[in-house]
Amino acid sequence: MAKKIVALAGDGIGPEIMLSGLQVLSVLAERIGFDYIVEEKAFGGAGIDACGHPLPADTLTAAKNADAILLAAIGSPQYDAAPIRPEQGLLAIRKELNLFANIRPVKIFDALKHLSPLKADRIEGVDFVMVRELTGGIYFGEHTLTEEAARDVNDYSAEEIRRILVKAFEIARTRRKKVTSIDKQNVLATSKLWRQVADEVAKEYPDVTLEHQLVDSAAMLLITNPSRFDVVVTENLFGDILSDESSVLPGTLGVMPSASHSTEGPSLYEPIHGSAPDIAGQGVANPISMILSVAMMLRESFGEHAGADLIEQAVEQTLSEGILTRDLGGHASTDEMTEAIIRNIAI
Numbered sequence: 001m002a003k004k005i006v007a008l009a010g011d012g013i014g015p016e017i018m019l020s021g022l023q024v025l026s027v028l029a030e031r032i033g034f035d036y037i038v039e040e041k042a043f044g045g046a047g048i049d050a051c052g053h054p055l056p057a058d059t060l061t062a063a064k065n066a067d068a069i070l071l072a073a074i075g076s077p078q079y080d081a082a083p084i085r086p087e088q089g090l091l092a093i094r095k096e097l098n099l100f101a102n103i104r105p106v107k108i109f110d111a112l113k114h115l116s117p118l119k120a121d122r123i124e125g126v127d128f129v130m131v132r133e134l135t136g137g138i139y140f141g142e143h144t145l146t147e148e149a150a151r152d153v154n155d156y157s158a159e160e161i162r163r164i165l166v167k168a169f170e171i172a173r174t175r176r177k178k179v180t181s182i183d184k185q186n187v188l189a190t191s192k193l194w195r196q197v198a199d200e201v202a203k204e205y206p207d208v209t210l211e212h213q214l215v216d217s218a219a220m221l222l223i224t225n226p227s228r229f230d231v232v233v234t235e236n237l238f239g240d241i242l243s244d245e246s247s248v249l250p251g252t253l254g255v256m257p258s259a260s261h262s263t264e265g266p267s268l269y270e271p272i273h274g275s276a277p278d279i280a281g282q283g284v285a286n287p288i289s290m291i292l293s294v295a296m297m298l299r300e301s302f303g304e305h306a307g308a309d310l311i312e313q314a315v316e317q318t319l320s321e322g323i324l325t326r327d328l329g330g331h332a333s334t335d336e337m338t339e340a341i342i343r344n345i346a347i
Helices: 012-030 045-051 057-064 086-096 110-115 160-172 191-202 215-224 238-249 286-303 305-319 332-347
Strands: 001-011 036-040 068-072 101-107 128-135 143-145 150-152 178-183 209-214 229-235 255-262 267-271
Touching: 001 012, 001 045, 001 057, 012 036, 012 068, 012 110, 012 286, 012 305, 012 332, 045 086, 057 086, 068 286, 101 160, 101 238, 101 286, 110 305, 128 160, 128 238, 143 209, 160 178, 160 191, 160 229, 178 191, 178 215, 178 238, 209 215, 215 229, 215 238, 229 238, 255 286, 267 286, 286 332, 305 332
Parallel strands: 001 036, 001 068, 068 267, 128 229, 178 209, 178 229
Antiparallel strands: 101 128, 101 255, 143 150, 255 267
């Protein structure tokens, strides 16, 4: 039976890079015999324009009934002062689909090492995964604001903590079998509970090594010694900050995909960058992060490991050939980069 993929192109460069991702998927699917259908839906600013809401009802229904979801990018300056913003759709779909686990692989491509802000010896061997809890914590707690005081509540249950830690340990089992759990247990009650649950979960995975790091020292180590990490897991606020810190290691956001998983139901795959409205429609956007998000989808939602490997190898080969978009210091257009990757898949 054909797999149903819902495509949310969104705003800015979203439609351009989504087209690239779907073109690569089409070529790859023909090569490996992957049967699928794509349903395109409005989301973000496009959803507001079409239906007055960033997550239209029919988009949510389609997403809930999908086998996987591809999201390109959302956001536009025209909504900066609007009562309803495209970003509200992203928070809503995470909550509606219970997308509690955000996964960001961080890998340095040999051909792009010169773009990293860190010295070459600091980024040698960097290959880790950031696992961020996405639906709990301070972002979803009670918020109170007056002229004289403000209060934000950081809530976590043991079960919310446990499920994200289990996800991290399961990923570690497929890699180098090391989990770094990040908290602030010397100050925060939620972190004390986090560390306690982490120790309990670690007993169920005797083949995986667990280490604890306080968030401030972890932030330092991500810059001074990033190759020491394998799988990093942390709560929502810390994960938001640290995953953005780690995203600068490769020197560009344009080559970094991500996935968001639920306990049940479809997963969502997207680039970590924004909608880049300043270059939208110019044909110069880097499609690699979208294309690598397609690879993550094939591997993690459909078990198509060989197909995912083919895409990733084609991307690496294309970069090694010196075919680079403007953000990477080159001159290739979105279409030229996409065509080169497709050519290397077909080899």
